[in-house]
Amino acid sequence: MPTGSYVVETTRTAEVAAGEQTDLWSERVGTYQTRMDYKYPRAEVFRGEMIRQRSDTYQVVTWHSDQIEYVRTPGLIRQMPDPDYRLxxxxxxxxxxxxxxxxVRLTPGMGSLFTLGAPFELRHGASLRGVIMSIPAQEIDGPLNRKAPLATGLDLTKGLGRVVHSVMRSLNEERDHLTTPQFDAVCDRVVELLRMLACGDDRPGPPGQLTEVEAMVRRYVRDHAADPGLSGNSMARALGWSLRQIQLALQHVGTTPRDLIREERLRLVRERLLCTDCTHMTITDLAYASGFSSASAMSTAFHRRFGVSPREMRHKAR
Structure with missing residues (x-):
């Protein structure tokens, strides 16, 4: 199994006695997701399996089980707040x-992006095999400039939705062959696509043109994040658009050229902190090699974004 903070875990209720199966399932779901109430039609026997992939930032769980209902009540939310989202x-x-x-009724080809910060009921029958991805709240609330639940159905059969569906299935299939930076990088891209998918119908103006500009800008920033001279003006000159066009395209997904550049640089730093080939680089080396003007500026932004210092993340990865 790959080293670092990326971990793959499997839970099977068949491995414990019949009277203990629902207890095991409730305990694992509470640990992997959040505190909930459970309704088991047959409490004496419960068949289920879940495969958990997780890093310090993301988690993906693929599972199948007998019929069950999960309930998150206002009381449980007060006792154990959890503002994060789930795909x-x-x-x-x-x-x-x-x-x-x-x-929302979800069948194969349909998905939902919803928050654990609001009450919900989730139920399914014994034929269910599903996927649930945990996404930090700041990845959705900030970029989409909203805090309301997004529990409407997402079409995963065409366009960006189909790409998301395909990537998520591949993420599970290749679970034993991924490193921490690879898992986080793929999840980052999934979240980026989800943001585009979730707000695609809200774009004013010519949607195709805005989407094209935004996609090109994101690719350019990703490819040139380590350049200390990267800015909104330099992007505009390189891509042949006006700065106003770039600002407008990014505004509709809740970000700015400066914020996007900082985000990509922070992701680059994180990937290098978790990469075994970069252990020879000091924190200062990483800062300059990732486009930051100083190690202190990078460390401050990194801690604000990920909740730990660069040194702490590097220590966790060892």
Whole structure:
């Protein structure tokens, strides 16, 4: 198994006695997700399996089980707040998600992006095989400039939705062959695509043109993040658009050229901190090699973004 903070874990209720199966499942779900109430039609026997992939930033769980209902009540939210989001979709069977007086019926090819910070009910039958990805709240609330649940259905059968679906399935299939930087990098791109997918219908103006500008800008920033001279003006000159066009395209997904550049540089630093080939680089080396003007500026921004210092993240990865 790859070293570092990336871990793959498997839980099977068949490995414990019949009377202990629901207890095991409830304990694992509570640990992997958050505190919930559970309704088991057959409490004496419960068949289920879940495969968990996780790093310090993201988690993906693929599971199948007997019929069950999960409930997150206002009381549980007060006792154990959790503002983070989940991408949820079935590979087979059907999921029913109810949140904010709206019910979404999810069948294969449909997904939902919803928050654990609001009450919900989730139920499915015994034929269900599903995927649920944990996404930090700041990845959704800030970029989309909203805090309301997004429990509406997402079409995963075409366009960006189909790309997300394909990447998520591949992420599970290749779970034993990934490193921490690789897992986080793939999850970063999935979240980026989800943001585009979730706000695509809200774009004013010519959607195709804005999407094209935004996609080109993101690729350019990703490829040139380590350049200390990268700025909105330099991007505009290189791509042949006006600065105003770039600002408008990024504004509709809740970011700015400066914020996007900083975000990509921080992701670059994180990948290098977790990379075994970069252990010879000091924190100052990493800062300058990733486009930051100083180690202190990088460390401050890094701690604000990931909740730990660069040194602490490097220590965790060893």
């Amino acid at each position: 949820l979709f079935p590979l087979s069977g059907e999921l029913r998600l109810r949140q904010d007086d709206q019910e």
